[in-house]
Amino acid sequence: MSNHQKRLSVPKSWPVERKTDTFTVKAQGPHGEDGVPLLIVLRDVLGYVGSKKEARYALEHGSVLVNGDEGVSEDRPIGMFDILAFTEREEYYRVFPDEGGRLALTPIDADAADSKLAKIEDKTLVSGGRTQLNLHDGKNLLVEDPSEYAAGDSIVVSNDDDEIVAHFPYEEGSLVTAVRGSHAGDIGEIDEIQVTPGSGSNNVIVEGDDDTFETVEEYVVVIDENFTGDGGDGE
Template identity: 75%
Template sequence: MTNHQKRLAVPNSWPVERKTETFTVKAGAGPHGEAGVPLLILLRDVLGYVDSRKEARYALNQDSVLVNGDAVSDEARPIGMFDILAFAEREEYYRVFPDEGGRLALTSVDEDAASSRLGRISNKTAVPGGDVQLTLHDGTNVRVDAEDAGEYDTKDSIVVDNETKEIVAHFTYEEGALVTAVSGQHAGRIGEIDEIDVTLGSGSNAVTVSADDGDFETVEEYVVVIDENFTGDDE
């Protein structure tokens, strides 16, 4: 199996130039599915911390790069929306956040903000033992007690502590909630949900969002509930 990916065929969310060269690195197996950007691209092409795959492997073998609180050794590890990258020796911390146009961008945050990450609940299922499993947008799972499970629903967002892996905050998907568009023509825009228009049948519900730069409408799959600490304006 090839380790390369044609640049013209990469997802729109990848922060790479498509016409400069023919190939780029291929993402490995892991979170975020096909939308995940290989860590090497962020280290080499976005941050400029390394010049080659060899240098990236050396740096990662020193446990100097943390993703969501865990040391990463695979330069092809997929990185995606709301992941936290920490470079403790440099005292630099970044959150992966959707930019205008849907491209993933790195937003600098402080150490405290980098101690947890945001996740959108995409599925909720009962598991053996009586607990309930919340599956997040990147495919990771968080377990909650059955008696607490009623608080959470799909499309809600939770904040997970990177060290304890426990839920430290919960944001409900509802009218009035602060959201960011993560896909579609309005990707990167932030505002409050003004109205949720429920569509009968199998069609997607429409969401009207009130933003400082004007209202916009999109489908609810394209918005994620956040709070003011997750807008990139941490300072």
């Protein structure tokens, strides 16, 4: 299998030009094809490195943290709600969906970089009778009381110890952002959740500041009122 991704065929969420070099690095790991390889972020988006070698050096020396982790690979996918910390520069960013579904870097305060928002995709029962929360980025968390959480809810997880420090239920009245579809990047409150019989996706009516839009519930993520994509806001 090739380790290169043709630049013209990269997902639309990747903030790279499609008519320059023929190849770019291929995403491997969390977020899958929805993620942007860290090398692309460091070199093409921020311009902090000029080559793969420079990116690898910075990562090996702890100058770049991803969700609090050191020593990550340059091809590690960066995706929705990931936290990037540049320790020497004292710069911190959250990956947030922008208009059109592209991923954008939003500056945040250092305190906000200590934890990360995640959407609960579903719950599964594992050995020992415990319940596992399966999150949007492929991460899994064990919880003692599964009744507190439901698919579609969002949680804020500490980068240090994976402790859940906040929980936002998916329900009418919740603040959400659309992360896919024609309304990607829009923010508003859920006005109505329309349950579709059978296996079809439920529809969500969202009332924003400027207008009301409709999308499917897979495309929305519950966020905190301070989590609006504006610089300096924390979870």
